Amino acid sequence: MRFKIRLQKEGGGWYLPINYQYELSSAIYRTIDRANSGFSKFLHDQGYLAFGKKFRLFTFSRIQFQNYKIIKEAGRIEHFGEKAEFEISFLVDRAAEEFIKGLFMDQVFVLGDKVSKVNYVISSIEAVSPPLFQETMHYHCLSPIFIKRKRLDGGEDYLHPADKEYGMLMVQNLLSKSMAFIKTVIGQESEKPILPDFEFKPKGKVYKNGVKIKQLTEQETMLIGYMYEFELRVLVELHEIGYYAGFGQLGSQGFGCVGVK
Numbered sequence: 001m002r003f004k005i006r007l008q009k010e011g012g013g014w015y016l017p018i019n020y021q022y023e024l025s026s027a028i029y030r031t032i033d034r035a036n037s038g039f040s041k042f043l044h045d046q047g048y049l050a051f052g053k054k055f056r057l058f059t060f061s062r063i064q065f066q067n068y069k070i071i072k073e074a075g076r077i078e079h080f081g082e083k084a085e086f087e088i089s090f091l092v093d094r095a096a097e098e099f100i101k102g103l104f105m106d107q108v109f110v111l112g113d114k115v116s117k118v119n120y121v122i123s124s125i126e127a128v129s130p131p132l133f134q135e136t137m138h139y140h141c142l143s144p145i146f147i148k149r150k151r152l153d154g155g156e157d158y159l160h161p162a163d164k165e166y167g168m169l170m171v172q173n174l175l176s177k178s179m180a181f182i183k184t185v186i187g188q189e190s191e192k193p194i195l196p197d198f199e200f201k202p203k204g205k206v207y208k209n210g211v212k213i214k215q216l217t218e219q220e221t222m223l224i225g226y227m228y229e230f231e232l233r234v235l236v237e238l239h240e241i242g243y244y245a246g247f248g249q250l251g252s253q254g255f256g257c258v259g260v261k
Contacts, residue, residue: 001097002089002128002244007063007109007120008082015076015116021143021254022213024060027111028088031122035103057091057181059246061142061257079118087128087142089257091181091245101125114216131260133240136199136233138261144209144225145248146255147173158224160206167200167232170247174238177245198234213253225255 017023067081090100109120131137147169148156159166175193206228214220225248232239246256 001092001094001100002087002130003100003104003125004085004087004128005104005122006124007084008123009079009084009118010108010121011119013112013116013118014078014080016079016112016118017115017215018070018072018075018077019212019215020063020077020111021211022215023111023113024063024086025253027109028060031107031109032103034107057177057245057251058089059143059244059251059257060088060254061086062254076116084120087257089244089246091177091241097127131243133236133243135236136231137239138203138229138231139247139258140229140261141227141257142259143254143257144211144227146223146225146250147248161202161226161228161230162206167198168195170200171195171198171234171238173248174234174241177241178238181241196235196238198232201231203229203231211255223250229261
């Protein structure tokens, strides 16, 4: 399910980091933990497992701020408005709608880092109507899509959508998420699936987006994702996985959230 979360600024604080995705992910975990520590622990520590890998099957968009200014030299966003909103998706059944709403409604939501932070309260959360999923879908990014490939020397390449393996790796990731979800729900791991027939087509301009995670720590890392539109032809079930759990890797860090064109 997908939800739109609306925030109302509360108390002091106007500035938050430009690279806020990691901080937003942390704030989401804290918010869920206050309401239901068991679900938070499952998402963060256990997740959905398949083929020796762990998947946290949710994703979220960038925040839309009311009245803001980017201060590049300081690496800050000045939010001088009062409201903001973003979308968050979980790969859960519609029966979980009220449970998810209950996790977030009226919660305090603190967003920031060691330098500055802004206090919000969640003023409303509403379910977003699902799109009509078809074999061919046209998407636009609400947050950058991140896809990496391991090299023989142990390093990693962060792939551009024009890379010849990009579409294949995207679909492989969707398959792995699907198998992880099935294993968790029915308690049985199936054989590794065969890559289905697919067609991936980037559309229009592709925008590079560097995102720092774990800023101001020894683990600070710059990840490179891309914002763009794309058309994908693949199994309908895999479209649903991508829409609700994110396309590409690190959906739970705010990558791979898309809207339907």
